[in-house]
């Protein structure tokens with residue numbers, strides 16, 4: 153048995169999803185004539201409590217279009233030091249957008265809100281000729297590099313109040329927003345409405361083969377549409393892809409709870425085998441992080457036994473549950489990984 157737990161991006165479209173794709177009505181979406189793309193955009197906008205949405209090929213492009221549409225050249229976007237937009241998007245905001253990124257450590261948890269507030273420099277009335285202006289504060293929910301942790305609602309609500317008072321837009325990299333909503337048992341709209349813009353993925357836990365959405369008000373999404381085209385992301389008969397996304401939104405959101413339960417079970421199994429190397433309390437959604445001496449070597453040993461895991465850092469292994477792994481697969485992964493972990497030197501208490 154081989155189990156691929158490297159990422160929730162490895163899922164393949166299910167038979168029902170493929171059928172929806174095959175039957176999709178399509179047209180030229182650059183002419184705005186693809187009815188399935190339009191249906192997906194309207195559905196997603198409504199789900200998240202916004203006026204409009206835009207279908208884009210990837211989360212990276214979604215973040216770029218949403219952020220760049222709200223951040224003029226020479227302004228700054230503030231994000232957490234560990235943010236995907238800072239770490240894993242090839243510096244696109246600087247390379248292609250002429251926008252500076254400034255990072256804050258602990259934005260998601262340890263940093264006092266007053267300290268965050270003190271960093272925002274929007275200058276709504278003008279009045280500076282040399283300080284870079286903050287246009288957007290970006291958060292990520294769930295937090296990919298922190299093992300899928302969910303933002304507490306109170307902290308998000310407080311950030312919303314601070315940013316709107318300061319005249320700074322609030323963006324959410326919601327690649328796994330659906331996981332956050334399911335984990336907190338709240339409608340996605342509750343998480344959508346508080347942001348100026350969002351980028352949400354269909355190709356992670358939801359299991360669609362391709363695609364993300366930019367969500368926001370109509371003007372903002374129109375500007376994002378220009379950026380999408382400028383980047384070469386205008387797609388033609390994209391309804392075959394949008395159909396997968398629509399299918400995923402109706403069939404694969406509630407089941408994320410299964411992924412979360414399985415990740416929790418695996419975390420507890422592994423914590424019992426090797427205390428101190430995994431903290432089940434920090435498995436809130438579909439990820440488990442393991443502290444090991446050498447992540448590459450650990451991943452190679454696991455792969456030799458048929459379990460694929462990711463190296464999230466030199467000493468950090470990441471395991472992700474998803475649509476294509478069931479209870480048997482997780483039980484098997486536990487049987488393979490527990491002895492490998494137990495073989496490592498004990499962690500000092």
Ligand SMILES: *Cc1c(COP(=O)(O)O)cnc(C)c1O
Pocket residue numbers: 209210211212213215236237292294295296325327328353355356364
């Ligand atoms: C996956 C991911 C993205 C976007 O990724 P693409 O591979 O470009 O679709 C953005 N943010 C986070 C947090 C992600 O996990």
